[in-house]
Amino acid sequence: MKLTLKIWRQKNAQAKGKLVTYQLDDISPDMSFLEMLDVLNQKLIIEGDDPVAFDNDCREGICGMCSLYIGGRAHGHETETTVCQLHMRSFDDGQTVTIEPWRAKALPVIKDLVVDRGAFDRIIQAGGFVSTKTGAPQDANALPIPKQDADKAMDAAACIGCGACVASCKNASAMLFVSAKISQLALLPQGQPERDKRALAMVHQMDMEGFGNCTNEGECEAECPKAIKMTNIARLFREYYRATFTYEEQ
Amino acid sequence: MTVLDSKVPGGPLEKKWDQHKFDLKLVNPANKRKFSVIVVGTGLAGASAAASMAELGYNVLNFCFQDSPRRAHSIAAQGGINAAKNYPNDGDSIYRLFYDTVKGGDFRAREANVYRLAQVSNNIIDQCVAQGVPFAREYGGMLDNRSFGGAQVSRTFYARGQTGQQLLLGAYSALSRQVGEGNVKMYERREMLELAVINGKARGIVCRNLVSGDVESYTADAVVLATGGYGNVFYLSTNAMNSNVTAAWRAHKQGAFFANPCFTQIHPTCIPVSGDHQSKLTLMSESLRNDGRVWVPKKKGDTRPPEQIPESERYYYLEEKYPSFGNLVPRDVASRNGKIVCDEGLGVGSGQSVYLDFADAINRLGEDVVRARYGNLFDMYHHITDENPYKMPMKIFPAIHYTMGGLWVDYNLMSTIPGLFVLGEANFSDHGANRLGASALMQGLADGYFVLPYTIGGYFAGTELEDVDNNHSVLKDLENQSTEKTNKLLTINGKRTVDDIHRELGKLLWEDCGMARNEAGLKDAKEKIPKIREEFWQNVKVPGEAGEFNQELEKAGRVADFLEFGELMVTDALDRKESCGGHFREESQTEEGEALRDDENYAYAAAWEFQGVDKESTLHKEPLTFEHVKLTQRSYK
Numbered sequence A: 001m002k003l004t005l006k007i008w009r010q011k012n013a014q015a016k017g018k019l020v021t022y023q024l025d026d027i028s029p030d031m032s033f034l035e036m037l038d039v040l041n042q043k044l045i046i047e048g049d050d051p052v053a054f055d056n057d058c059r060e061g062i063c064g065m066c067s068l069y070i071g072g073r074a075h076g077h078e079t080e081t082t083v084c085q086l087h088m089r090s091f092d093d094g095q096t097v098t099i100e101p102w103r104a105k106a107l108p109v110i111k112d113l114v115v116d117r118g119a120f121d122r123i124i125q126a127g128g129f130v131s132t133k134t135g136a137p138q139d140a141n142a143l144p145i146p147k148q149d150a151d152k153a154m155d156a157a158a159c160i161g162c163g164a165c166v167a168s169c170k171n172a173s174a175m176l177f178v179s180a181k182i183s184q185l186a187l188l189p190q191g192q193p194e195r196d197k198r199a200l201a202m203v204h205q206m207d208m209e210g211f212g213n214c215t216n217e218g219e220c221e222a223e224c225p226k227a228i229k230m231t232n233i234a235r236l237f238r239e240y241y242r243a244t245f246t247y248e249e250q
Numbered sequence B: 001m002t003v004l005d006s007k008v009p010g011g012p013l014e015k016k017w018d019q020h021k022f023d024l025k026l027v028n029p030a031n032k033r034k035f036s037v038i039v040v041g042t043g044l045a046g047a048s049a050a051a052s053m054a055e056l057g058y059n060v061l062n063f064c065f066q067d068s069p070r071r072a073h074s075i076a077a078q079g080g081i082n083a084a085k086n087y088p089n090d091g092d093s094i095y096r097l098f099y100d101t102v103k104g105g106d107f108r109a110r111e112a113n114v115y116r117l118a119q120v121s122n123n124i125i126d127q128c129v130a131q132g133v134p135f136a137r138e139y140g141g142m143l144d145n146r147s148f149g150g151a152q153v154s155r156t157f158y159a160r161g162q163t164g165q166q167l168l169l170g171a172y173s174a175l176s177r178q179v180g181e182g183n184v185k186m187y188e189r190r191e192m193l194e195l196a197v198i199n200g201k202a203r204g205i206v207c208r209n210l211v212s213g214d215v216e217s218y219t220a221d222a223v224v225l226a227t228g229g230y231g232n233v234f235y236l237s238t239n240a241m242n243s244n245v246t247a248a249w250r251a252h253k254q255g256a257f258f259a260n261p262c263f264t265q266i267h268p269t270c271i272p273v274s275g276d277h278q279s280k281l282t283l284m285s286e287s288l289r290n291d292g293r294v295w296v297p298k299k300k301g302d303t304r305p306p307e308q309i310p311e312s313e314r315y316y317y318l319e320e321k322y323p324s325f326g327n328l329v330p331r332d333v334a335s336r337n338g339k340i341v342c343d344e345g346l347g348v349g350s351g352q353s354v355y356l357d358f359a360d361a362i363n364r365l366g367e368d369v370v371r372a373r374y375g376n377l378f379d380m381y382h383h384i385t386d387e388n389p390y391k392m393p394m395k396i397f398p399a400i401h402y403t404m405g406g407l408w409v410d411y412n413l414m415s416t417i418p419g420l421f422v423l424g425e426a427n428f429s430d431h432g433a434n435r436l437g438a439s440a441l442m443q444g445l446a447d448g449y450f451v452l453p454y455t456i457g458g459y460f461a462g463t464e465l466e467d468v469d470n471n472h473s474v475l476k477d478l479e480n481q482s483t484e485k486t487n488k489l490l491t492i493n494g495k496r497t498v499d500d501i502h503r504e505l506g507k508l509l510w511e512d513c514g515m516a517r518n519e520a521g522l523k524d525a526k527e528k529i530p531k532i533r534e535e536f537w538q539n540v541k542v543p544g545e546a547g548e549f550n551q552e553l554e555k556a557g558r559v560a561d562f563l564e565f566g567e568l569m570v571t572d573a574l575d576r577k578e579s580c581g582g583h584f585r586e587e588s589q590t591e592e593g594e595a596l597r598d599d600e601n602y603a604y605a606a607a608w609e610f611q612g613v614d615k616e617s618t619l620h621k622e623p624l625t626f627e628h629v630k631l632t633q634r635s636y637k
């Protein structure tokens, strides 16, 4: 396969970036998208150019590290797929492919296609946990949890924290990510004692980080590689409003 | 050679850990604030240790090279985590889990450690549930279990096919809480490059800030490495791309002994290599062997599509050789037999794969049942290979998956450097020569939640620690060394990329120190590795600069360490002239071609002491004694 790549190159956070065009000839349809970028980088290195920086680690769709905006879509054109699970056979011979980083004020570019997602960690630090200590909690089966609740919590917990929801949203809202964690814990009995505090603290941190608001556009759900549903955002709103009425910080 | 002291406490097996916890000196709660601990790694072992120690009151500094602690390689584990809860009432117990693990490890693990692991396994499940980990449940609301890796009881807890993810996110949430409260200072995108040993104790680390390129030093009263396994020395493995041996290797060069480096685990059911561009391998859950039948054509060079090969011309080699276990033989046996048939020229596809066929299962159970059992695995396979496993057999081949070897630690998880503790896959402790499925997650969390937080207190309470800051000359010297090494890498400006040389090393190790090993091959590898190392230092090309985000430079440093470590692996494999678990020495097999242990001469853990690059390492032995599990030869016929 032959490809024309237009890749965002930006030396560092301060530098101005631009799209640079590259040609690749010998691409096998069996390669993954990231292996295609490996091939490009090997070529650039030998030719004395700077290889393209991009985040990746597991290459199995679970670590949430890979984060490319391909042809105007977060994680490319396939549904429920991360970049590292894309294969070249789903592209056409001779196609031109544009590759950009996530773009959002709260996720600034570090270099080329690599962004800083520290904001996500800080939102979790604000309240995305159950305050239990390592030690001697009760026997695991002392707390029966209906299967359907556990399954729903698991659906939400499947979020890999990649940031595609933010990248695909015209408001750069992190609502889908935040709602996934809030839902998981709101659906489980373990999450109840801190339910109000959690919703307020996480939403507050999300606002502080500079993420936009949700206006029900739905791109996040469409692009989420783990099929996190917008019903979680509805639950986030319920949790949040409930908390604003009932919760009083001591 | 010295004999190593494992510090296993006396007394009956069942009482050792409780008694030891009681005997360990305590640090008074108000004093805990005065102690600081560096934890390198945020996988199951590192995150659980950092969170638990911070809860106790220690000041924790936690490091990882990913952009977030939540992305450590543990996230990728699929199958599940073992515990001896006996919820299904099928006869499981702490003793049985202990017994299975010692036996599964082919009698090369320390009994006392394994028993403790089995003991705390139950606390792990309680702990994770308390954190909100959404384990699979039955309709009655109770936790669901499944059997795994050939165990005769159902003791595996799971969260869909994402158990590692959910356990790690649980530990990450506990860690995040401590970061938010200011008890843990988190350093992401940092790569530890050196361990600082000051007056004989581990007191700090030197890191590269992967964003700015700055060389940074950190000091503390103890250092914990939870930096994962070294499977990527083979270039292709199921590990995440960035997993590496650097932290452990650098500690080894400062005096920490490295134990059993040749014990590596090869997983039988992975998607085969599709070409030279291949960057990593993907694991397909072992559970597939419950219903899939493994075969190759009987005739060499038979290129007919599988459906045209009649039953009588198929070689179901596992079923024929192991009538009682059939396709369910343990990982090492299944892997090795796959290699044997491919070496005989019977492999399919590229020649380096065998069929895993579901046609019988689909006929017997119907496609729907098969879909319900394995749907997502079939989809994953289809996605990667573009072949439909409902219509034609899967092609599979073994791949490097896990490393049982690691830094040597005593019962307290302390290495041979005082104040350096090692947890999770990075240590050598509990799995002997072969790890059972669903036991790595258990061990990582046992070490981090339930062992280290106690034993580190014993170390602090019994040790004099002088004040050290990061202007100490030891740190300054290490910083200079790091900077020099980086500059050297950047100025070689040769003709080959880091990946290219890494691939050469990996291929050599896979051929000579992979699924089957023999003296001639190992000697050959031992001669070749220093040459590849020399080639690297003469002819590698690392672009860019030191003071910037530079992923090639990161890789170059890791591969430089793999090139030294690989040689030790081969040295260890040469020393161990017996076969055991994942280590199959062709010279040591039974008449039927099965692994033959030599307990008289090799019932020890081999702990290697570094003497210098290009110098022979020194072997120290920790003799292993088995008081509870009788030494027997495994048989799956």
Ligand SMILES: Cc1cc2nc3c(=O)[nH]c(=O)nc-3n(C[C@H](O)[C@H](O)[C@H](O)COP(=O)(O)OP(=O)(O)OC[C@H]3O[C@@H](n4cnc5c(N)ncnc54)[C@H](O)[C@@H]3O)c2cc1C
Residues within 6 Å of the ligand: B040, B041, B042, B043, B044, B045, B046, B063, B064, B065, B066, B069, B071, B072, B073, B074, B075, B076, B077, B078, B079, B080, B081, B163, B164, B190, B191, B192, B193, B226, B227, B228, B229, B238, B239, B240, B243, B244, B246, B247, B283, B401, B402, B423, B424, B425, B426, B437, B438, B439, B440, B441, B442, B444
């Ligand atoms: C595909 C796959 C599936 C698996 N499935 C299962 C399963 O079902 N059940 C099971 O029990 N086991 C399974 N395993 C094994 C298990 O996942 C691992 O053994 C285990 O997760 C290792 O955990 P860890 O905490 O020791 O290390 P890791 O999770 O590998 O974490 C290492 C950490 O160290 C950090 N680090 C490393 N070096 C440095 C450095 N130099 N500087 C700074 N930071 C550093 C990394 O950033 C990371 O945070 C599986 C493994 C694979 C590959």
Ligand code: SF4
Residues within 6 Å of the ligand: A158, A159, A160, A161, A162, A163, A164, A165, A166, A176, A177, A180, A220, A223, A224, A225, A226, A227, A228
């Ligand atoms: S909600 Fe989906 S898109 Fe957003 S971070 Fe989670 S997995 Fe990624």
Ligand code: FES
Residues within 6 Å of the ligand: A055, A056, A057, A058, A059, A060, A061, A062, A063, A064, A065, A066, A082, A083, A084, A085
């Ligand atoms: S690299 Fe891990 S999700 Fe893509």
